[in-house]
Amino acid sequence: MKKPADPKPHDFDFAIIGSGLAGLTMALHLADHGRVALFAKDGLVDGSSLYAQGGIAAVLSPEDSFESHVQDTLDAGAGLCRESAVRFVVEHAPQAIRWLIAEGAPFTTHDGRYHLTREGGHSQRRVVHAADATGRAVETTLAAKAAAHPRIHILTDHIAVDLITSAKLGVSGPNRCLGLYALNKTTGTVDAYGARLTALATGGASKAYLYSSNPDTSTGDGISMAWRAGCRTANLEFVQFHPTCLYHPQAKSFLISEAVRGEGGLLLLPDGTRFMPDYDARAELAPRDIVARAIDSEMKRLGLDAVGLDISHKGRAFIVDHFPNIYERCLGFGYDMAQGPIPVVPAAHYTCGGILTDLRGRTDLAALYAIGECAYTGLHGANRLASNSLLECLVLGRAAALDAITGLATSHPPVALPPWDESRVTDADEGxxxxxxxxxxxxxxxxxxxxxxxxxxxxxxxxxxxxxxxxxxxxxxxxxxxxxxxxxxxxxxxxxxxxxxxxxxxxxxxxHYSRDYPEPDRTRPARDTVLTPPHFAQACRLPGDHWP
CATH class of the missing domain: 1.20.58.100 (Fumarate reductase/succinate dehydrogenase flavoprotein-like, C-terminal domain)
Known part of the structure; x- marks a missing residue:
């Protein structure tokens, strides 16, 4: 269907910066209620969501329970999860999965039921998946829906430069977000885009590290823009290092899914000795922070470049059936998972902290939402439980959309925004x-x-x-x-x-592990690390039931 011409092509009801699972979820829920601009700084499906392998955690089995999923999340979060956030996300998980199924997500089935796998930190099988490429399956499914919707205007190769606020422009009244400036990478021009309501769904910041499992787009854009606009951040010290990325000079930190260990994969030293039982009773199924530190410790102790991950004992048929994409990628780098261990190392993987929000995605700045990995709701605490990340994108993407639909009626109409000023700059001479x-x-x-x-x-x-x-x-x-x-x-x-x-x-x-403070502080209750910017945007105080 051809999209209708826009009388004001740079003014929208909703602007969503980021086209991963969180951004797509919000866009699809909003599209019947207003004009949506969806910004993608590369292609529509080039973000981190595309590369998620394991799956989405949700209570879908009669043997499982919300309480079990809640407790596993709280345990992984090391005392810093906000239980209200955990319960909200866990209890809305089955609904999120049903929505994805209705949208056409091709989840793996077994004997007529959706197959559930188990990952580190989970006490039950509750991870619904699409083979070993869940992110690709759900991302491409929703991207196709968004591309076909006449009210979703997709701007690929557009990278946001900064948010535009009323305080920066000297507009009277409480400070609020008015839209954004974005660079069109094809033309090299920067344009202003007005929006009644704006959402950041820009992902994490793992590319701040030398080794990362993330694509090159994970550069902390939303977190930085929100900070410059006056929003608080929380718990950014908690950077999750995925324990098992393939070690190969051309692999560019190719992720080996948590589910490989969940299905029986063992971590081995070069002589074939297991070491995880020495670090935690759950061994290879311990949460990621424990496994990553154990691997790091053994590598430093023995001077190793990598350790081995071995699932060859499960047999070739099992491996090819459960991990077809990982198996083929490893073969391409010269490693046969069915023949013996593959070399793995930890790599920066997930930003557990982010922009402080409530459970409707609202930030400190009026008319600005943040969802997905760039946000901190309190779900992950000090460590993210495996496969809760895509789940958070779905649940909070929908929650933010519902709030935005309600808020649209009372939102301010777009104001005239000044054009980007390049009158006093020159072409770079020292790239x-x-x-x-x-x-x-x-x-x-x-x-x-x-x-x-x-x-x-x-x-x-x-x-x-x-x-x-x-x-x-x-x-x-x-x-x-x-x-x-x-x-x-x-x-x-x-x-x-x-x-x-x-x-x-x-x-x-x-x-967060410090040699100077090697134990948790037991003299006071666990606390969040909240940072407040110099120009704190107090226009939208977060509800007291979520953040005091």
Whole structure:
């Protein structure tokens, strides 16, 4: 169906920045209620959701229960999950799965029922999946729906530069989000897009690290833009390192799904010895933070480049049936999972903290939502339970949409936005500065703010990030912007927030492990690390039942 012409092509009811599972879910729920702009900084399906392998956790079996799923999530979160958030997401999980099925998601079945697998940290089989490529299956299914909808306007190759707020423009009344500036990567122009309501669904920031399982788009864009607009962040020190990424120079940290261990895969040293039972009674099925630290410890103790992950004892037929995509990718790199162990290492995988929101996706700034990995609802606490991430995208994407539909009637109409001003900048003459700073950032974040941290390492990292910030600010002020400069600017900002959050936590908990404070602080209740920007946007105070 041909989409109707727009009288004001840059004014929308809803602007959603990010086209992963959270953004697509929100867009599809909103599309019958207003004009939706969906921004994708590369292709429509190039974000992290596409690469999720394991599945989506939900209570779908009579042997399972909400209480069990809640408890597993709380246990993994190491005392920092907000139970109200956990219960909200868990109890809405079956509804989210039914919606996906109705939209056409091709989940794997067995004997006429949806097949449920088990992953680390789960006490039951509750992970519904599409073979070993769940993210690709659900992302492409919803992307096709969005592309066909006449009221969803998809802007690919558009990277958001910054949010536009009424305070920045001097508009009277309470501060609120008015839309965004976005760079059209095809034309090189920056345009202003007005929206009654705007949502950030930009994913995480794992590309701040040298080794990551994430695509190159995971540069913390939404978190940085929200911070600059006056929104608080929470718990950014909790960066989840996936324990098992394929170790190969050309693999670019190809993820080996949690489900491989869930289905019996064993972690081995070069001599064939298991080591996980020495670290945790749950062995290979322990939560990711425990498994990642154990692998890191053994690699450093023995000077190893990688450890082995072995599921060959299950037989070729089982492996090919359960993990067809992983099996083929490993074969392409010269490793046969059916013949013996494959080499794996930890890599930065998931940003557990993010923009502080309530359970409707609302941020501190009026008319601005944040959903998915860029947001912090309290679901994940100090460590994310496997396969709760896609679930959060679905549940909070729908919750934010329902709130936005209600709020549209009382929202402010788009105002005239000033065009992007490039009158005082020139073409960049030293592009190497951007690439060099990018490499420097990722290296020192890996070395100093990685799986194991110390006060001295964090001090060194903060000193280096301050120097980078100064260079990038000068570069940003004097030269025309590019995709790489925007991403670097955002990554450095998020890196600073991660470091500052880590410095303020004087204990080890979940994904944050400090040699200076190797135990949890038991002298007081567990607390969130909330950072407040200099220009705190107090226009939209979050409800007290979620955040005091």
């Amino acid at each position: 190497v500065v951007v690439s060099h700073n990018w490499e420097e950032l990722r290296r020192f974040m890996w070395d100093y703010v990685g799986i194991v941290r110390t006060n001295k390492r964090l001090e060194r990292a903060l000193h280096r990030v301050a120097l980078l910030n100064q260079e990038i600010h000068e570069y940003y002020a004097n030269f025309k912007i590019s995709n790489d400069l925007i991403e670097l600017r955002n990554l450095v900002q998020v890196a600073e927030l991660i470091i500052r959050s880590a410095q303020s936590r004087t204990e080890s908990r979940g994904l």
